[in-house]
Amino acid sequence: MKKIFRVMNGAPIEAALRRLSAAGKYLPSFSNKIVTVVFGCSLLSFSLRSAAQVNPDYEKVLTERTGKIVKTLGITDSSRYHAVMNTIVHQYMDLNAVHEQYKAAVAAIKVDSSKSDKAAAIKQEEDKKNTALRELHQHFVTSLSKDLNKEQVEQVKDGLTYRVLPVTYSAYQDMLPQLTTAQKAQIYNWLIEARELAMDEGSSDDKHKVFGKYKGRINNYLSTAGYDLKKETAAWQQRLKERRDSK
Incomplete structure (x- = not known):
């Protein structure tokens, strides 16, 4: 685990600070001590445990989930591989922290009789939550782009959203x-927009809800253009069945 989260040669420190700055606007639990440590070291293990209370089991789940995405990218350089792993795992952590903080704040408001x-x-x-998510999103994509080409960044985005975009686009065609x-x-443009928003959601259900919208x-749009989607869907399902039966 330490190998994955290690910040090597000081390169990801700037990105780590940006994440702290962006999330800190919504997450007051980030401590000044962490920031001091980041400024004072060129080699460190950067973690959001103090802010998001990430337990080892959750961290392991995130690492395994991230590994499934990163292994499809064809990265052969070890340091670049670990840098990308670090970026994605911490994005998961940062997003979870923002969403959990928002839920806690809303729950407190609902029981506060003085409000x-x-x-x-x-x-x-x-x-506040949406502002933090937008900034985290931008910093995340910028960080990925330092280690990946455009095609690989697209692969990561699709991996984070269960490949709903390519599957759905192919299905419509x-x-x-x-x-x-x-x-x-x-x-395609609407599905791209949906994916960018879904990337910032905190759960699988919420990601799929964005795409559903x-x-x-x-x-x-298609109905307005004259397509009878009920009829077209039934005909398509029949074609799919015939393809399966012919195999």
């Missing part, structure tokens, strides 16, 4: 082979 406008207070916490170039582009938008 006269609970809806406004919750909205304020939601805005297979179901509706008559889609125009413009319609394909619109579907955008699939609804796509279906409405």
Whole structure:
């Protein structure tokens, strides 16, 4: 585990500080002591345990989950491999910390009798959460781009979101082979937007909910364009069955 989380040659320190800065706007539990240690060392193990209370079992799950993504990238350089592992694992930790902090804040507001406008207070916490998530997202992609090419970054994004984008895009094209170039582009752009948002969610269910929302938008768009999706779906399912039966 230490091998994976070690910051080598001081290279990821800047990214670590950016993560602390971004998340710190929402997570007051980050301590000044951690920041001092980061500034004072060129080689250290950077962890969010003090902020997110990450236990070893959870850390192991994140490492295994990340390993499944990283092993598909074809990275042959050991230091670059571990740097990417470090970036992704800590992104999982940072996102979890933000979402858990938000849940705790909302729960406290709901039971606080002194809060006269609970809806406004919750909205304020939601805005803080969304700001932190946007900044974490940008820093994460920037950090990945230092060690990966564009295609590999796309692979990581798809891995973090269970490959819903490529699977869904392929399904629409297979179901509706008559889609125009413009319609394909619109579907793809919406799925890209969905993936960028889903990446920042804290659970599998929430990631899929984001895609579900955008699939609804796509279906409405196609219906408006004249497609009978109920009929097209039934015909597509029949074609899929025939393909399976012919094997």
